[in-house]
Amino acid sequence: MTTDTWVEGGSDGGFGVENLPYGIFSRPGELPRAGAAIGGHVLDLAAMSAAGLVEDRRYFASGSLNAFMVAGRAAWEANRTRLVELLTDEAYRDRVEPHLIPVTDVELLRPFEVADYVDFYSSEHHARNTGRIFRPRDEPLPSNWKRLPVAYHGRSGTVYPSGTPIIRPCGQRRTPGEPEPTFGPSLRLDFEAEVGFVAGVPSVAGRGVPTGAFRDHVFGVVLLNDWSARDLQAWESRPLGPFLGKSFATSISSWVVPLAALEPARVSPPVQDPAPLPYLRCDEPWGLDLHLEVLINGRVASRPPFASMYWTPPQQLAHATVNGAPLRTGDLFGSGTVSGPDPDQRGCMLELSWDGREPLKLDDGTERSFLEDGDTVTIRAQAPGASGSRISLGEVTGTVHPPH
Amino acid sequence: MTTDTWVEGGSDGGFGVENLPYGIFSRPGELPRAGAAIGGHVLDLAAMSAAGLVEDRRYFASGSLNAFMVAGRAAWEANRTRLVELLTDEAYRDRVEPHLIPVTDVELLRPFEVADYVDFYSSEHHARNTGRIFRPRDEPLPSNWKRLPVAYHGRSGTVYPSGTPIIRPCGQRRTPGEPEPTFGPSLRLDFEAEVGFVAGVPSVAGRGVPTGAFRDHVFGVVLLNDWSARDLQAWESRPLGPFLGKSFATSISSWVVPLAALEPARVSPPVQDPAPLPYLRCDEPWGLDLHLEVLINGRVASRPPFASMYWTPPQQLAHATVNGAPLRTGDLFGSGTVSGPDPDQRGCMLELSWDGREPLKLDDGTERSFLEDGDTVTIRAQAPGASGSRISLGEVTGTVHPPH
Known part of the structure; x- marks a missing residue:
């Protein structure tokens, strides 16, 4: 139909x-x-x-x-x-x-010029899994996590179009138990399957964008791979968050799907408990029934369901601007890694291989703890469209190359 | 002379x-x-x-x-x-x-269009003071601090020219001991006295900028105020670092001082122990003898000495690009808050008032824990120039306004 x-x-x-x-x-x-x-x-x-x-x-x-x-x-x-x-x-x-x-x-x-790039952390499953992996003695979710959509600014100059080769980054790491850090190519290169939202209409400095004005500002949606070097990230992140572990590359899909095309994909998001503060409340349902699929060298590695995301895009936008920071045309914000409740719905290698402890088996007979040189990672997605159709969000792909 | x-x-x-x-x-x-x-x-x-x-x-x-x-x-x-x-x-x-x-x-x-904005954390005195204030039970310096120049990406869209009004940001905070977060204007608005370095010549993706190539890429220097909302920052920063607590405004001075003008200001930086990894070593001295002065409503609040900075600008640039992230024209990187060893050399209110516990006395008879509406913060600096001259880095100024 x-x-x-x-x-x-x-x-x-x-x-x-x-x-x-x-x-x-x-x-x-x-x-x-x-x-x-x-x-x-x-x-x-x-x-x-x-x-x-x-x-x-x-x-x-x-x-x-x-x-x-x-x-x-x-x-x-x-x-x-x-x-x-x-x-x-x-x-x-x-x-x-x-x-x-x-x-x-x-x-x-590359479909648009990126102004600022912000990356969220809005999948509860992803946040719990990474909490369990990185901070096994603590409560998996930080105390702020259900109160606000946690995010950080990424590097807009390294947002690349789909197909751009991904050069394995070098940097410092310190293996747990070793006294000295060492330098070299990342040994724990990862992808993160995400959805990106692209701002079209700017907002005014000093005034936030309420959740109800989301459609007046956001032009459309891309697929996004927030490539991550977990060893660099783990060593550098205290106390100011990720830097070199993320800044080497972020890939986006070639086609920007208009927000209007995704109207039929809107669903109720997960119930939010505790109820968010008033500026994060949203009268309309803005969960999105996007079905992501991650392929490594053409083999399905995961099928993350975007509908399971805890914080919705209008909440993310309202939060990012509530301090008065204006939106510019070309601002891009990523959803954060999309992970569903099931093991085969996890959106990054860190979770899929449980920090390398349980290598992921691909159906070509190979295993992966993290990405190897020559690996091609492709994220694609589809969603319900108007008139009973299915619409494609295209794909974002990239192949890992060794350092120069 | x-x-x-x-x-x-x-x-x-x-x-x-x-x-x-x-x-x-x-x-x-x-x-x-x-x-x-x-x-x-x-x-x-x-x-x-x-x-x-x-x-x-x-x-x-x-x-x-x-x-x-x-x-x-x-x-x-x-x-x-x-x-x-x-x-x-x-x-x-x-x-x-x-x-x-x-x-x-x-x-x-505003003198240039900002591409990406990165902010470092390179004063040992500042890092130790904030460590003591925020994490009193831990070692003040995180274990990575003397191994690499810690940094995060800031928001380039809110880098404003000197004189732009600073609207007090709103956001979530949770007062220690209170179970629920609340929303409202920041109660702990702060400045951070910094020096910014502006990239002119881009670099190639996948190849870092070695410390020896610093002068081939960096055009000049500005004064920078990284306005900060400490209450928003404290609540939001786990685990991905600062976001709304910083993204509302960063002010820069109107004049970009060419790097060549600062040749006579070059001095040996503090001894680095442990010796940094090879990619962070620098054959030439790149400490800079810049004398900063912070004024609140025209009264001197602090005199931070830039020569006390632990990590130098060429080390910061080498680090930021060693993962292959290319430099773009207009990339701006801030030194991090400049704080000297003495109490009257601290570069932000958080340190000057020791988290509000010891309000700073200004010589107009007033006291400050954090900034109040109507306060004007001005950072100015001078340095030794050629032929025995003194050169000015101009000033960066901003006045705090209440939210709309």
């Missing part, structure tokens, strides 16, 4: 007209510009705009989506409505078809 | 030709552009460039210094040499003088 489009194969792979994610693409010798995915094609929005088929305000003839992202919800909705009209009404076929390019003929680039 | 300039009052206030810091200024109805400070004047570099007096590569007719910062050390040195020639040789006076504007006639803006 999906909406019909005249595009051949236009409902394939979760990229039907219920989805219509935005990205930036290029072809050899041509400038990068904006496109929308439909089936196995990219609709060239810069060319559509030049042809007068979509509104031309120079949103799309640019190497990033930022100009369109800042335009705001009315512009996002108008463009979405127009694209659905153009792709479903046979009358437009002759004028639109020349602007469809097979996705295999283009290179997909 | 200073170098003579034909500019009247051209050696005033530590802004002689030994200094020549860069900034961005505007006058009503005119576009922002780059200038250099000389005495009580701003030399309009965009106009100088248009008149063919300094090399024109469109460095200066821009609203930020980034284009000049990326040009690299040879360009920085050539421009500096040329400015000294123009300002000391009377023969140029008639052609240059029309481009001098009294600094009182201009507005000074």
Whole structure:
């Protein structure tokens, strides 16, 4: 049950007209510009705009989506409505078809310029598991964890598009029991399966973004891999949190799925007990029924369910701005590692191999405690879409390379 | 003993030709552009460039210094040499003088666009004091502290130019002994007196910047106030470090002092024991004899000596990039709070009032535990310059306002 489009194969792979994610693409010798995915094609929005088929305000003839992202919800909705009209009404076929390019003929680039990057820690299962692993004598959840969505700022300069090689980072570690730290390539390289939320419309300094204004500011959603070097992270993090253990690379998917496409995926989040403080309360359900899948070298390693996340994206945004910090176009916030209640739903190697003590068996017969050079990690996801469809969030992928 | 300039009052206030810091200024109805400070004047570099007096590569007719910062050390040195020639040789006076504007006639803006902002924690006195205050039962210095320069990423979107009003942030806190957190304006608002280092030339992903390449990448130095809400910070920081307690505002001075101007201020840093790992070793002395002064409402609150910092700026940069994270033009890294060994050399209220237990007495007869609405905090600094001069790092100032 999906909406019909005249595009051949236009409902394939979760990229039907219920989805219509935005990205930036290029072809050899041509400038990068904006496109929308439909089936196995990219609709060239810069060319559509030049042809007068979509509104031309120079949103799309640019190497990033930022100009369109800042335009705001009315512009996002108008463009979405127009694209659905153009792709479903046979009358437009002759004028639109020349602007469809097979996705295999283009290179997909980083879709937007990242302003600040914030990463949350909002899966209760992930937080409990890491607490048990790192602080076995303490209560697994820190006392603040159910009161506020814990987060830290990451490095926006190392947010890379899907496919960027991941060079194994070097740094200091101290193996427990050893008196001296040593330097070298990380021995405990990890992925973190996350969902990222991309801000379009800025907010005003000194005034927070209430949970009810979430849709007025957030443009869309990407998949995100917050690569982590657990040995570097463990040694450096006291008392100011992660630094080099995270700052070498964060990968994001090529397609930004509009928030509007995920309306049918909204579900009630887990019950929050204790009730959060008023600024974190949310009148509408903002759990999201996104089904993530992590693959290592093409073998399924985990299936994390985003619907199990404790803190919701509107709560995260309200928290991040309640101190008066304004939002900028291109601000990216990650959900934190998505881990479900079951062992095969855990969103990182640290949990999947229980800190290396119980190596993960892949169905190619190999085992992993942490990532090895040459490993390719791919995170993909799908969600319920309008008209009974399934929509794809595409994928974010990266291959581990040894240091130079 | 200073170098003579034909500019009247051209050696005033530590802004002689030994200094020549860069900034961005505007006058009503005119576009922002780059200038250099000389005495009580701003030399309009965009106009100088248009008149063919300094090399024109469109460095200066821009609203930020980034284009000049990326040009690299040879360009920085050539421009500096040329400015000294123009300002000391009377023969140029008639052609240059029309481009001098009294600094009182201009507005000074944020001098550069910030890419990523990283804040270190490199004063041993500050780290020991905060350790004693926050973790009185533990060893004051965490075990990693003398092995690596601890740091975290801050929010680049809230790095504001000197003079920007500081709105007291709201957020969650939990008073020790109370079971429930509460929400409201921070009750423990603080400053942190720091020095910031600004990257000009990017580095390559996957390769660190060795300590010996510091001068090839770092353009200059600003004064920095890392405003902090201690109550928010204490409650939120476990386990991922500070977030809302820092992200509401960081102020920087208007003038970026070129690294070359600080050559005469270089001194041997404190002896490092244990010896750092090889990637943190530095063949040249990079302590800096900067004399900071913190004023609250015009009264001296502290005089932190930068020469007492344990980790040096080249070590900080080498550490921040050793995991392969590349440097971008506009990357800013703060030294961390500068605190000397003496009580009147402490760089923040937390230390000066010992967590509010010993209020600081100002010589206007008032006392402070933390900052009050209406308080103006100013950090200024000077250093030895060439030819026996003193050079000024200008000032960074901000006034605390109540929340909206």
